[in-house]
Every structure is written in C-alpha cells, then in structure tokens.
Amino acid sequence: MPNASEFPRIETGAAEWVEVExxxxxxxxxxxxxxxxxxxxxxxxxxxxxxxxxxxRAPYCxxxxxxxxxxxxxxxxxxxxxxxxxxxxMQIRRQQGARHAEPVTHEDRQS
Amino acid sequence: MQATHHSARTADLCLIGGGLVxxxxxxxxxxxxxxxxxxxxxxxxxxxxxxxFGLVWVQGKGDTLPEYAQISRLSARxxxxxxxxxxxxxxxxxxxxxxxxxxxxxxxxxxxxxxAMLLRMREAAGGDYPFERLDLQQxxxxxxxxxxxxAGATWCPEDGHVNPLKLMRALTEAxxxxxxxxxxxxxxxxxxxxxxxxxxxxxxxxxQCQKVVLSAGLGNRTLAPMVGLDAPVFPNRGQVLIAERxxxxxxxxxxxxxxxGEGTIQVGDSKEDVGFDSGTTTEVMAQIADRATRMFPILxxxxxxxxxxxxxxxxxxxxxxYQASEQYPxxxxxxxxxxxxxxxxxxxxxxxxIATDQTDLPLEVFNAQRF
Ligand SMILES: Cc1cc2nc3c(=O)[nH]c(=O)nc-3n(C[C@H](O)[C@H](O)[C@H](O)COP(=O)(O)OP(=O)(O)OC[C@H]3O[C@@H](n4cnc5c(N)ncnc54)[C@H](O)[C@@H]3O)c2cc1C
Ligand code: FES
Numbered sequence: 001m002p003n004a005s006e007f008p009r010i011e012t013g014a015a016e017w018v019e020v021e022x023x024x025x026x027x028x029x030x031x032x033x034x035x036x037x038x039x040x041x042x043x044x045x046x047x048x049x050x051x052x053x054x055x056x057r058a059p060y061c062x063x064x065x066x067x068x069x070x071x072x073x074x075x076x077x078x079x080x081x082x083x084x085x086x087x088x089x090m091q092i093r094r095q096q097g098a099r100h101a102e103p104v105t106h107e108d109r110q111s
Numbered sequence: 112m113q114a115t116h117h118s119a120r121t122a123d124l125c126l127i128g129g130g131l132v133x134x135x136x137x138x139x140x141x142x143x144x145x146x147x148x149x150x151x152x153x154x155x156x157x158x159x160x161x162x163x164f165g166l167v168w169v170q171g172k173g174d175t176l177p178e179y180a181q182i183s184r185l186s187a188r189x190x191x192x193x194x195x196x197x198x199x200x201x202x203x204x205x206x207x208x209x210x211x212x213x214x215x216x217x218x219x220x221x222x223x224x225x226x227a228m229l230l231r232m233r234e235a236a237g238g239d240y241p242f243e244r245l246d247l248q249q250x251x252x253x254x255x256x257x258x259x260x261x262a263g264a265t266w267c268p269e270d271g272h273v274n275p276l277k278l279m280r281a282l283t284e285a286x287x288x289x290x291x292x293x294x295x296x297x298x299x300x301x302x303x304x305x306x307x308x309x310x311x312x313x314x315x316x317x318x319q320c321q322k323v324v325l326s327a328g329l330g331n332r333t334l335a336p337m338v339g340l341d342a343p344v345f346p347n348r349g350q351v352l353i354a355e356r357x358x359x360x361x362x363x364x365x366x367x368x369x370x371x372g373e374g375t376i377q378v379g380d381s382k383e384d385v386g387f388d389s390g391t392t393t394e395v396m397a398q399i400a401d402r403a404t405r406m407f408p409i410l411x412x413x414x415x416x417x418x419x420x421x422x423x424x425x426x427x428x429x430x431x432x433y434q435a436s437e438q439y440p441x442x443x444x445x446x447x448x449x450x451x452x453x454x455x456x457x458x459x460x461x462x463x464x465i466a467t468d469q470t471d472l473p474l475e476v477f478n479a480q481r482f
Pocket of ligand 1: 127128129130131132133134150151152153156157158159160161162163164165166167168297298299300326327328329330331334348349350351379421422423424446447448449450451452453
C-alpha cells in the first residue's frame, strides 16, 4: 500500500523511528512527525474524501488552517492530522466522507 | 448605455427587499406576466433569510388565529410543487423533506401544554388537524438517539424542512431566469405616490413602477408610512449553532435540532429582545448546546464549527402583515416571521392577490389595524 511519496524526507538529525499503522499497515515515521506528515511520507494520499461529494483530498496547509488533513486517529474521526503528533502504535485511518456521530469501532482490528 | 440604463429603471412592479419573502412573492408575480424588479440593500443588510433554521413548520402555528394555521398548512401543501419548479428552473435541489416533524420536550408539563394547544387547534379546524402526542418510547421509534431526559414530543406529519441557503439561491436564479431584475441599489430612501404608479428613490437613482410591494423585513417599518401603511415590526434575535457534518442519524426535523441533507447539524431556537444586535453570546450558545445534548446525547462528541445570530421580523402577535394601501392603491405590505414555511404561499396565492387584487383568502385578519 505505501507507494512513492512526493515528499522525500530531509535528514535533520537523530530523531527516533516510531511505528504507527495507517489503515492497518505498519509505517515507520520519525518521532515528532505529525500524523499528516506520516500519511504524506508514506504516499498514502488521498487521505480523505469529502462528506458532500466524496471528492479526494490530502493534507495541504500543514498548520491547522484548512482542515484538508482530517483523519481517524485512534478511533476518533475528523481529527486534524497536521496538529496531532505521532505516538508509537498510533492507529491512523483515512477519513472516508462524513464522520459518524457515535464513536467508531473496527471489527477488523483484533491483533 | 445611458438609454438602456434608463429604460431598465421602469418596471410593472417593484419589490423593496429581496429576502425569502420578496423573492418568493416576485416569482409568483412573474407568473402573471409582470415585469418585476427587486430593489435590495447591500450585503451589510440585516437578513433573516440568511440566518434561519429552515423549517417548513405547521404544528402549533396559528394557535390563536385559525386563519394563520390555514395559510401555514396551505403553504406546506404547496411546497413540493414550488420545490419541483425550482429544480426544473435552476437545477438546484432545495432539499425539501416533508415526512413529518417532532417537537421534543424535556418536561412532562411542556408536552401536556403542547398537546392541549394542538387539541384546541384541532377543534378550531373542525377536527382536521393531524398530530400525535408521543412518549419517549414512541419518540425513539422515529429517532432512536433521543436521550433518557426526553419527556416526550408532539408529532405532526405535515412538518418538514428545506436547506434555506439553497432556497435563497434557487429563488434568486429562478427569478433572474424568468427575466426579473435585482438591483442592489442600497437602502430605499423614499417612495412617492404619483398620479399613475410610484417613484422610488435609492442611493443609486430612481425607479418607476405601477405597483410597489414592501417586502423589506425590518426595513418595512420606515417604508410603510410612505405609502399610507403601518408596519409595526421589531427585531427578535435567534442564535444558531452548527456542528460538523456527520452520517445521517436524525431522519426527521425537530423544533430545536435538525440535520441537513449534507449531514450538517443545526441547533437553535433562542428568542431574545436585544434590538438590532445580531451577534452571539456565550451564555445563550451554552444554553442551546445544553438542551440539544440532553435531547440527543450523541451530539456531545461533535465539534461546533460555526455560530451566528439573526434577527426575526416580529409583530406583537407573531402573525404576518399582508395589507394593500387604501390611500395609495397599488402599494402592498408583505412581511412575516415564518418566511420559509410561507414561501410557497407567497409564491402562489399571495402573489395572485397582488397581481389581480382579488382573493378568496381571509387576508383582512392580517392587516395592521389589529394592533
Ligand atoms: C434564527 C432564525 C430562525 C428562523 N427559523 C425559521 C424557520 O425555521 N422557518 C421559517 O419559516 N422561518 C424561520 N425564520 C424566519 C425567516 O427567516 C424570515 O421570516 C424570513 O427570512 C423573512 O424574510 P424577509 O425577506 O421578509 O426578510 P429579510 O431576509 O430580512 O430580507 C429583507 C430584505 O429587505 C432589504 N431591505 C430592508 N430595508 C430596505 C430598504 N429600505 N431598501 C432596500 N432594501 C431593504 C434587506 O436588505 C433584506 O435583504 C427564522 C428567523 C431567524 C432569525
Ligand atoms: S493540513 Fe491544513 S489543517 Fe491540517
């Protein structure tokens, strides 16, 4: 699933690697990355679809303004990925259309 | 250029005010073959039409005036025809849904009071007034997410809702498509009755017309005396909260909370007497959110994305003003609080009355002499 990314990582120093899952796939990211950066670095775009037209979107401003980076993070939908720092084991999912009013559960996440 | 400009400044009929009331009435007048112009203020204007709750609501409307109940229900019946005409003319789906609506209450007393009111209305309507009183279990048959604090509801199968912003756009586009003109000519300064027709002065120049309709909402108060009418309207503020879009769960509109066709949650129904201040206050927003989350605890986890205040156009009894000037024939006053609900009535029978000066409707009860 992870594919070629348009966002090559610039070596900046000795941050640790952290493993998160995006749509169930393990991805290595740097501690301090945002969830949106993790998704971009892994080439997992589009990272959401819009509620009204289902059109594809990806993180854009990376500074909390545009809301294009909405993701489901650890079971909470519509979270701004660019404002959320990764944690080891974080479960990230693409946000498909409108969120649910109630908390989501995923039957397929049993490991 | 000059000549075209000049000739564009006469019309069979001018409406002053291009909100939901003016636009709906204008569409109906065009169906009589009239050449219609709307004169509207600029974007700074007070506009109830851009801030409302979108209900096409029947239950409880006209509890002290059967004629108002009658025109509200008539409008509700005419609404699907208006929505299909708008879709044909403009391609815009105004998201009309009329499968019934619920008015939820958090106290038994309020449910009982509403039932008593609706029973009186049923009696006044000779038995023909469909509604039901529901307990919490029955409410949950309609909306499973109703919370444990809900004491009950009243249900009316004739209630519904639309998307009011799409409605504004559709009415505007339909009006223009049928050859109407909208002049954002600023606040009308004066209306002068002539031997034949009227002369209207705006910051952008003059217009002349045979008939003039005052549909300027709160602005009618100063305009009405210029044509021998009286419009005792005053502002009443409502605050509205908007939550992020969620998958559909609220399949019926309620008096306080509704979900639009695109998933947005709209919460409202505050009433404040604060003059011409259309702002918001933390205190009232907190009350609105508190009541909504008690009615539907599922809303607690949702993010609010917007809030606004808007001014209702109120009369002392809450009922509309429909009146033709006796002093200056050809001038009419059309204003009301529930301009969404009454939209189809304005685009139909009310416009017919203005075009022909004839009607079977009991419009005399809506004149300003009642105050
Ligand atoms: C919070 C809230 C919730 C509501 N919910 C509902 C609901 O659920 N269902 C329902 O049926 N109704 C509802 N309403 C009421 C409904 O919105 C109004 O009845 C309706 O919008 C009135 O439309 P209008 O065209 O008369 O007024 P407005 O929208 O106020 O338009 C008046 C227009 O006249 C223009 N104008 C004023 N003075 C002048 C002048 N001198 N010269 C030129 N132009 C002038 C203004 O620029 C404006 O565009 C609600 C209202 C509010 C505030
Ligand atoms: S990318 Fe713009 S808000 Fe996150």
